[in-house]
Amino acid sequence: MANYYYLIAGLPDISFDGSKAPVTVESFRSEVYEALSGSDRKVMDLLLLENDCRNLITLLGSGSVPADAPRGLLGTDRMEEVIAQVKAQDKPDQDIPGFIYTFIEEWQNESWRVMAGFAEDRLWSLFYDYAMESDNGFVREWYRFNLNVNNIQAAITARTYGLDIQKVIVGSDDIAHALRTSGARDWGLSQELEYFEDVARLQEEDDLSQRERKTDMLRWRWLEDNSFFNYFSVEKLFSYMVRLGMVERWTGMDRERGQQLFRELIGSLKDQTEVPAEFK
Numbered sequence: 001m002a003n004y005y006y007l008i009a010g011l012p013d014i015s016f017d018g019s020k021a022p023v024t025v026e027s028f029r030s031e032v033y034e035a036l037s038g039s040d041r042k043v044m045d046l047l048l049l050e051n052d053c054r055n056l057i058t059l060l061g062s063g064s065v066p067a068d069a070p071r072g073l074l075g076t077d078r079m080e081e082v083i084a085q086v087k088a089q090d091k092p093d094q095d096i097p098g099f100i101y102t103f104i105e106e107w108q109n110e111s112w113r114v115m116a117g118f119a120e121d122r123l124w125s126l127f128y129d130y131a132m133e134s135d136n137g138f139v140r141e142w143y144r145f146n147l148n149v150n151n152i153q154a155a156i157t158a159r160t161y162g163l164d165i166q167k168v169i170v171g172s173d174d175i176a177h178a179l180r181t182s183g184a185r186d187w188g189l190s191q192e193l194e195y196f197e198d199v200a201r202l203q204e205e206d207d208l209s210q211r212e213r214k215t216d217m218l219r220w221r222w223l224e225d226n227s228f229f230n231y232f233s234v235e236k237l238f239s240y241m242v243r244l245g246m247v248e249r250w251t252g253m254d255r256e257r258g259q260q261l262f263r264e265l266i267g268s269l270k271d272q273t274e275v276p277a278e279f280k
Contacts, residue, residue, distance in 0.1 A: 003036040003232040011240055014247050015151075021247040022247055026071060028244055032237060043136050046143075048073035053127050055079065056100070057120050060107050074100075099126035118167070124150075125170040130243065135267065138226060138235040145222055148175050149199055149215065155179040156203045159179035170257050195222075216246050 012022035029048070033041060052072030055065045056079055065076045074096070082096055086104040103123050103127070131143040147170065154168040166180045178187050190196045198218055205211040220243055227239040 001232065002040055004234070004237060005232050007032060007035060008232045008236050008240075010082065012242070014243055016217055016243075017245065020251050021244055023244065025241060025248055028241060029071075032241075036234065036237075039135070040237075043134065043139055043238060045073050045232050046131050046134065046139060047238070047245075048132075049127070052079065052100075053123055056103070057123060058082070060104070086166075096144060097130055099130045102126060121168070121170050125172075128171050136235070138230065139238060141226065142223070142238075143225045144173075145195075146219070147171050147173070148193060149195070149218070150175055151179050152189070152193075152196065152199045153203060153215070156200060160203075213250065216250070220246060 014021065029044070033044065036044065048074065051070040052074045055069050055072055055076060058065050058069070059076065059079055060083070073081075078096075079100075082093075083104055086101060086108070086180060090099065092101045100158075103126055106122065107119060113129075114280065128143055128147045132140050134140050134143075151169050151171065154170075155165050157163070158165040158168050169176050169179050175189065175193070178189060182188050187198075188198060195218065199215075201220070202211055202214050205214060223239040223243055227235050230236045230239075
């Protein structure tokens with residue numbers, strides 16, 4: 001496993017307290033990716049693939065993606081090529097995750113186009129299945145955690161408003177099955193998932209913006225707790241990039257200045273950071 005001493009030891013501190021992000025996600029990505037091994041880059045690529053999923057829904061629905069949309073792994077031009085491939089029934093490219101082709105093929109069915117919300121759930125279900133097959137255990141559990149949080153919130157909302165819970169649950173694991181089928185108050189999950197009650201309490205927040213912010217804070221704590229002992233590995237970089245995205249999302253920042261600061265930071269760290277003796 002590769003270790004990234006100078007990168008991680010000097011990363012600017014970030015917090016969920018309203019402070020501006022010290023660097024943009026995009027500048028972090030562009031600077032850090034050069035130092036990653038091939039396998040670790042694939043781990044980080046999952047975060048960019050999330051953006052591709054969001055952009056793909058927009059592209060299929062409206063035919064274009066806004067210029068300021070978050071950058072993905074594939075990019076709009078590449079996704080347009082994949083859509084054309086599917087329409088022409090050409091052989092899939094091996095460098096494109098198979099679930100992308102699967103979803104586009106399903107989208108060609110007219111019923112998917114008139115059920116946009118359901119189609120989006122289907123895409124995320126495919127993405128989570130793909131992400132949870134990662135060779136990296138930390139990353140698998142991160143996406144499993146997110147899937148569970150999203151599903152619990154959806155199930156509570158559906159039960160509150162008398163909706164069909166089965167139609168709002170994503171994925172096919174044991175937690176998803178319990179949410180679809182159990183009639184218990186907690187779906188039998190409060191003992192199995194230590195964070196179930198935390199998520200349930202979040203749903204009591206009437207202000208949707210505050211609820212979303214508090215959900216991000218729950219995710220932030222999970223990342224910090226579960227990456228604590230990954231001192232100089234890709235898991236720490238993965239955690240940092242996710243949290244950086246949260247700060248950037250909630251506070252915004254001057255992108256040009258952020259990129260300049262980060263380039264200066266990385267340049268100085270390459271020459272100045274010493275590797276602790278216990279990690280040599």
